[in-house]
Amino acid sequence: MKKTCITLISLIFLLFVFVTHVQASNNISFPKQYRGTWYNYDNNEYFSSFNKIVISKNKMYSYLAMKDKETKKTDVHKGYSYLHKDRKHKRSGVSQKTINKYINWMTRDFVKNVHGYNWMHTYGWMQVAGAGEYYNVHKFKNRQVLTAASGADVIVDGHYYHSKKVAKKLESKKYKGFLY
Numbered sequence: 001m002k003k004t005c006i007t008l009i010s011l012i013f014l015l016f017v018f019v020t021h022v023q024a025s026n027n028i029s030f031p032k033q034y035r036g037t038w039y040n041y042d043n044n045e046y047f048s049s050f051n052k053i054v055i056s057k058n059k060m061y062s063y064l065a066m067k068d069k070e071t072k073k074t075d076v077h078k079g080y081s082y083l084h085k086d087r088k089h090k091r092s093g094v095s096q097k098t099i100n101k102y103i104n105w106m107t108r109d110f111v112k113n114v115h116g117y118n119w120m121h122t123y124g125w126m127q128v129a130g131a132g133e134y135y136n137v138h139k140f141k142n143r144q145v146l147t148a149a150s151g152a153d154v155i156v157d158g159h160y161y162h163s164k165k166v167a168k169k170l171e172s173k174k175y176k177g178f179l180y
Contacts, residue, residue: 028085029057033137034120038146038160039167053160058083081106084125102126114154116177140175155179
């Protein structure tokens with residue numbers, strides 16, 4: 001359970017740092033099946049949280065509200081990332097000014113057949129370490145499910161649904177073929 005908390009915080013930190021305005025042209029987008037508002041509910045012995053991911057054509061918004069069960073305090077983390085084409089630029093030896101300019105940019109590619117599923121792989125535009133984040137949209141029992149995963153082994157962080165009610169109902173659902 002503590003691992004879930006750490007993983008979710010890492011997800012938020014790696015992908016969504018600060019809100020910035022981006023002044024650049026963009027010629028890639030998130031696939032249509034990924035777009036929309038997605039909810040995840042996590043309730044364990046340490047905290048409960050509703051998580052939300054909103055994906056548009058070229059922007060991803062994340063919202064995480066974690067309520068500590070012992071202190072009753074709620075921490076809210078939110079942020080945006082803007083999708084851009086990776087120019088395979090030099091990532092080492094760049095100035096802090098350059099890093100700050102692109103801190104909210106991300107890029108994506110696609111990875112096939114990891115644990116039997118195809119994934120959209122996202123990572124920071126200036127990211128030099130870490131495996132990035134992985135997303136998969138799949139239909140289970142006529143229900144669209146967005147699966148978020150991370151790490152070199154593509155381990156599931158959580159499943160997201162189009163409604164809070166379904167997210168709460170299926171909070172601990174594990175689907176076949178994923179690595180948990």
